[in-house]
Amino acid sequence: MSKDNVTVLGSNGHLGNAAMVAFHQAGWAVTGLGRTNRRPVAGTNFIAGDADDLDVVKAAIADADVVVHGLHLRYDRWGNGRAEAQLQVVLDAMKGSGKTLLFPGTIYNYRAGDRVVGPELRQDAEAPRGAVRIRLEQMLARAAREDGFQVIILRAGDFYGPGNRGEWFEAAMLMDHAKGKVYHMGDLDLRHSWAYLPDLGRGFVALAEQRARLARFENFHFAGHWVSHRQMLTAIRKAAPKPLEPAPLAWWMLRAVGLVNPVMRDIYRMRYLWLNEMELTDQRLDGLLGPDFVTPFEQAVAATVTELLGEQGRVAA
Numbered sequence: 001m002s003k004d005n006v007t008v009l010g011s012n013g014h015l016g017n018a019a020m021v022a023f024h025q026a027g028w029a030v031t032g033l034g035r036t037n038r039r040p041v042a043g044t045n046f047i048a049g050d051a052d053d054l055d056v057v058k059a060a061i062a063d064a065d066v067v068v069h070g071l072h073l074r075y076d077r078w079g080n081g082r083a084e085a086q087l088q089v090v091l092d093a094m095k096g097s098g099k100t101l102l103f104p105g106t107i108y109n110y111r112a113g114d115r116v117v118g119p120e121l122r123q124d125a126e127a128p129r130g131a132v133r134i135r136l137e138q139m140l141a142r143a144a145r146e147d148g149f150q151v152i153i154l155r156a157g158d159f160y161g162p163g164n165r166g167e168w169f170e171a172a173m174l175m176d177h178a179k180g181k182v183y184h185m186g187d188l189d190l191r192h193s194w195a196y197l198p199d200l201g202r203g204f205v206a207l208a209e210q211r212a213r214l215a216r217f218e219n220f221h222f223a224g225h226w227v228s229h230r231q232m233l234t235a236i237r238k239a240a241p242k243p244l245e246p247a248p249l250a251w252w253m254l255r256a257v258g259l260v261n262p263v264m265r266d267i268y269r270m271r272y273l274w275l276n277e278m279e280l281t282d283q284r285l286d287g288l289l290g291p292d293f294v295t296p297f298e299q300a301v302a303a304t305v306t307e308l309l310g311e312q313g314r315v316a317a
Contacts, residue, residue, distance in 0.1 A: 005029045006208065007064040009051050009071050009090065012038045014159050014167060014197060015104045016070025020044055022201030023068075026209075033060040039163075052086060057093040066208045067094065069103045076262035078132045087136050096148040100211045102204050103140055105155030105219070107193060107280065108133045112272040118281050119155075119219045127269045137219075144217035152207050152214060156200050156222040157193025157280055158273075161300070162307035164197055170308060172249060173236070177309055182237065182244040185274035188230040192273075193280045195224040196300040199293070206289055221282035225297045229274075235298050239305035 006023045010016040011032025020041040024030045030044040033056070037046045049056035051071050061067050069090060073083055094101055108130035109123040125131040137153060144151040160169035173183050185192070203222050207214070233246050251271055258265030286293075294300075 003027050003209070004065040005031070005063050006066040006068060007031045007033060007061045008068040009033050009057065009060070011041075011046065011070065012036070013070045013072050014164055015072075015200065016068065017041070017163070018161065018197040018201035019068045019070060019102075019204050022198065022205045023208075026202075026205045028205070028208075031060065031064070033057070052089055054089050054092055057089055061093060061097075061099065064099060066100045066102060066211070068204060069101060075129065075266040078129055078266075083132050084135060084139065087139055091139065091143045091147065094143070094147070094149045098149055100150040100152060100208065101140070102208060103137075103151060103153045104200075105137065105153040105221075106130075106133050107155065107157060107273065107278055108270070109137065109155075110278060112276040112278070115277055116279050116281055117221065119221050119284075126272055129266060129270065141217050150211060150214070150216050150218075152211065152218045152220070154200070154203055154207060154220050154222055155280060156195035156203075157224050159195055159197050159200070160304050161197030162303050164304070169304065173232075174305075174308065177240070177244060180243060180245055181247050182233060182240075183247055183249040184229040184233050185249050185271075186229055187275075188233070189228055190275070191226055191228045191277050191279065192232070193224060193226055193278065194232070195222055196295050196304075199224065199295055199300070202293070203285075203289060206293075210288060220285040220288075221280040222285065223280050223282065224294060225300065226279050227297060231297070232301070235301035236305055238298070239302040241306075241310055 006028050008016050008019050011020050012034045017039045020030055020032050024041055024044050032046045033049055033051060047060050051057055071086055109125060110117050111124050111126045123134050125134055140151045159167050200222060237244050254264050254268045258268045
C-alpha cells in the first residue's frame with residue numbers, strides 16, 4: 001500500500017527524475033508529467049503533456065497530495081518573464097488545493113562574498129539569473145501566504161549522480177575524458193557545494209513525509225558534499241577506469257564562445273560560483289534528516305563515474 005500520491009512536474013529533468021526514483025523507493029504512488037517519457041521509472045505512472053498548459057497541470061496533480069516542481073528552462077530562456085510565467089501556471093493549478101509544493105532552490109540567490117549561506121541569510125543576487133530565482137521564490141512565498149497551499153523550498157549546490165547528463169560534472173569537468181583529461185573549475189584548494197542527486201531526491205521525500213509539522217512556507221538548505229576541487233578531482237581519478245590528468249578549465253574559451261552562444265554567455269557569468277567558497281548550511285534540516293543522511297562522498301563519486309565512464313573505459317582499454 002502506498003503512503004501518499006506525488007506528481008513530479010518535469011519528470012525527465014535532473015531533479016525530477018531523481019525525485020521520481022526516490023519517492024517510488026520510499027513507497028509512494030508516483031506520477032510524472034513531461035512532454036515525452038524519456039527517462040521512465042519502473043513502477044511509476046506517466047502523463048504526456050505540456051506543463052505550460054494550466055488544464056494539463058491541473059489534471060496531472062488532481063490526485064496528488066504532494067507536487068514536485070522539476071521544470072527547468074534552458075539558461076538563455078530565463079529572461080523576459082518566461083521563468084515567472086512557467087511557475088505561475090503551477091501556482092494557478094495549486095491554488096486553493098491544500099497540497100504541498102516542493103521546489104528546488106539554487107545558490108544563485110546569493111552573492112560571491114556570502115561564504116556561509118544559511119536559510120536566514122538575505123537574498124541578493126550576483127548575476128541576472130540569480131535575480132530571476134529571487135523573484136520566483138518571492139512568488140512562492142506570496143502564494144503560500146495567500147493561495148491555500150504549502151510551499152517547501154529545498155536549496156542545493158551543483159548536481160551530480162549516475163545517469164545525469166548536461167551538468168557541470170559531466171559536461172565540463174569530464175567533457176574531455178576520452179582524451180584522458182579531467183578539468184577543475186577553480187583553485188584546487190577552494191571548496192564547493194555539491195548535491196548527489198539520489199540524496200537530494202531522498203531529501204525531498206523526507207520533507208514531504210514530515211510536511212504536517214512544517215510551516216506553510218519553508219526554506220531549507222541541503223549541505224550535500226562540501227569539498228575542495230582537489231578532493232573532487234582525486235575522487236574522480238580514483239574511480240575512473242583509465243588515467244585522467246587534471247587541468248584547469250579554460251574559462252576564457254567559454255567567454256569567447258559566449259560572444260555568439262547565449263547559453264555559454266550565461267554559463268560564463270556564473271563562474272563566480274566556482275571561484276568563491278559558498279557553503280550551504282542548515283542545522284534545522286540536518287536535524288530533520290538525521291545523522292549520516294548523505295551518501296559517503298567517495299562512494300557517490302564512484303557510482304557517478306562508473307556509470308558515466310565505466311563502459312567507455314573498458315571498451316577503450
